[in-house]
Amino acid sequence: MTEEKRVLAFDFGASSGRAVIGRFDGRSIHMEEVHRFANDPVMVRGTMYWDILRLFHEIKQGMIKAHLAGSFTSVGIDTWGVDFGLLDEQGYLLENPVHYRDARTSGMVEEALHCISREELYHLTGNQIMPINTLFQLLSLKQQRPEMLARARTLLFMPDLMNYFLSGVRKAEYSIATTSQMLDAREKSWSRRVLEALGLPVDILPELVPTATRIGKLDAALCEELGLETASVVAVAGHDTQSAMAAVPTEQENFLFLSCGTWSLLGTELSEPVINEASAQANITNEGGYGGKASFLKNIIGLWLIQECRRQWQREGREYSFGELEQLAKAAEPFRSFIHPDAPEFVPSGNMPERIRAYCRRTGQPVPDSIGAVVRCIDESLAMRYRQAALELEACLGRAYPCLHMIGGGIQSQLLCQMTADACARPVLAGPVEATVLGNITLQLLSTGAIGSLREARQIIKASEGIRTYQPEQAERWQAEYQRWEEITSC
Template sequence: MQSAPGTRRYAAVDLGASSGRVVVAEIGPDTLDLREAHRFANVPVRAGGTLYWDILHVYRGVLEGLRAAGPVDGIGIDSWAVDYGLLDERGALLGNPVHYRDARTERANSDVPFEELYARTGIARQPFNTIHQLAAEPGLATAATLLLIPDLIAYWLTGRIGAELTNASTTQLLDARTRGWDPALAAGLGAAASILPPIRRPGEVIGPLLPEVAAETGLSPDTRVIAVGSHDTASAVAGVPAADERFAYISCGTWSLVGVELDQPMISEEGRRANFTNEAGIDGTVRYLRNVTGLWPLQECVRVWSAADLGELLEQAAREEPFRSVVDADDPVFHAPGDMPARIADFCRRAGQPVPDTRARTVRCVVDSLALAHRAAIDEALRLTGREVDTVHIVGGGSRNALLCRLTADACGLPVVAGPVEATSIGNVLVQARADGAVSGTLADLRALIRRSQPLERYEPRPEAAVPGAGRSGPRA
């Protein structure tokens, strides 16, 4: 497939916690068209009591996707954060990367007091952050190099070692102010600072494909792999179609990443207590956000219900009494896979609330709870930063959930702009295209192209909506 006149083609390798895919984009000054070339399952494997990523299966899926993509002018890779592979001195992988939901994260902990960690890195407390995983890592003493997941895939494609900035910032090993590694934190784990590879920034060319990779995929050996916002949320926020700076964002999928975009880190004791994190974004921005459990409980409910039709359940849920039952999805009881409907019922029972007794009421409970969690995180972000926002942007898979978008607008008392669904892939390919000269300009210019080319849905808050405490996120004087 040849590019249309005036456009170029880029492949986004987008690796998620349950599936991976390769998306191909045609991009020009006023063109942004995407198609999915290949999708594959990403299923973790439990062995010897440990939950691992099947990273070689993931890599095989990437190669098959690049072969299906056909000739492209660039390749960018994004994935989930915090997990990593360790290489020996010859560059060989020492073992399968451990899944961040593995039980070791429950007992792992860095020796550095959290107050000090936050002051140095600006990253919120999460038991699965890389620094805590490394504290329980038996292979650390024999490792020569640590590569986060997208950097590991890039290494296998190009032979080049490095660490892309946006994902590196999630490890809790990066100095929030200098945006370089904090060698003392690595040393505190008993690791040499040399285990942490050189930092790359989005838009830097990593290198051309290795000859054997080019032969395997049918691509030209001159095809370049380009560093993008390799933390998928960094690419997703770059894909937010904001018209100005007065916006909050929700990147909604398995997790909801809720926050605002800043020019500098906001590191304060209040922010630490509220569990807000300062993650690096595109063009020197900071993603000031809080992780909220997103659609994970709903996804687990649907899995337990097997053949359930989610679209039909959401339609039924929309007709249920609002805010009859609400759960705190960030409660640890909801974190692990399992019988989520039973856990939701038990939580409501213990809280003295009506127990959802149908699938539709269970779905309504989950969506109501998530809308309120979105509002709480936005309220807190605005309070901590003093920012004013006029719009909430929901991107990612959650932007297709009309009930969730409408309830979030009602809860926040602000318009919600939903879409694009493919914000992560869009942010990925636009950074590539700008580095390659197919488009130009600032992050605002890239977002303008998204507004011109992508379908978006707008939800206005309903004054009559019976949302507890609605309107608290509205514009401030």
């Protein structure tokens, strides 16, 4: 009888986090959530921070609760991309990490392109050029707070920083490093050319380690404090997208996926990055993943739009669950108004429903006059954007994909899944919902040899998870409306 393996996964999203025990009996993976907590940014005197010490406190609580349910052999952490903390010479955190939605990067892309051309920057890094990227955050520090950068001795991305708190080890996991716009995509090493062009320090960047590397063990003092047994700390795919990628339930080498959460990421998995004129024109990114593979994908604002609308309605005293919002959207008139989800005005937090209405006024469309109309506008516009991104990606690769694997929390909206199938004119295979956590657990199991290969892991996930298929039902109508969406959003 195969001995059961137990690991502990921490999955941090932009608004919440959770601790999940993963149990593997040799045939299937079983998950048990033992702790869930809020992850709320904190605005202090005009700067938006992550409350990192509170988050580490929640990690401790999660480990205590997991230990009460039995011992675990390893811990893995995944988070969002691009953000980081800076350590001083003694290894102390200089300040709370700043949120990627903070205004400090305003104008930094333009500043950077005075020092290195857009073409060269993309050619070297293979990254979609976005103001939130680590490179532009560091440039803002150099210009606005040079004394902070001068005191820094080590930069650690969010999952690497939490791993450091757990183990004392300072390493940069490969997948999270590839979100920074500071890595040479082909050489898989820090790009001195990019950093030196912007006058940024190279020596604060730690050693890179491959995805699913056991980097150390839980600190002895931490184990004593919490009453824990020792366990390995595994640098899983620190970027949550790449953890989710490991859980795509397919046996095909060539597949199209859509990870749908606060952000939507649509792409495919390749053996090497694709960096050419077409991918630069489409601003498609190359991220690294398990086994050194490249995820060729497009970053798209996702359920952030609905999440931020919901927060605004809560501030106005109107409480709706996501399920209730979906029902209101389903009842609303179709194809009435569109937005471009990635328009700059939708990136910061704030009154999202009013911004959507303002966009519709500016583009001469009917203004969404109800909550259901606003949510339907978002859902339909996201589905259109997914179609556009899929076509761009296929054009870059010269390849067509017959179906779309849709994973993550967004697939709980059956309406959005069906709209995506119709807009993209291909079947959508939806599941698993918990792709990121499953991938985190899987990568820990791969690090120990409990699972032999990523292919085997995906077969296990496919056999254990319920996958729902959505067939296109109104593809011709959506094709006609897509042309109208393109005309409106190109203004």
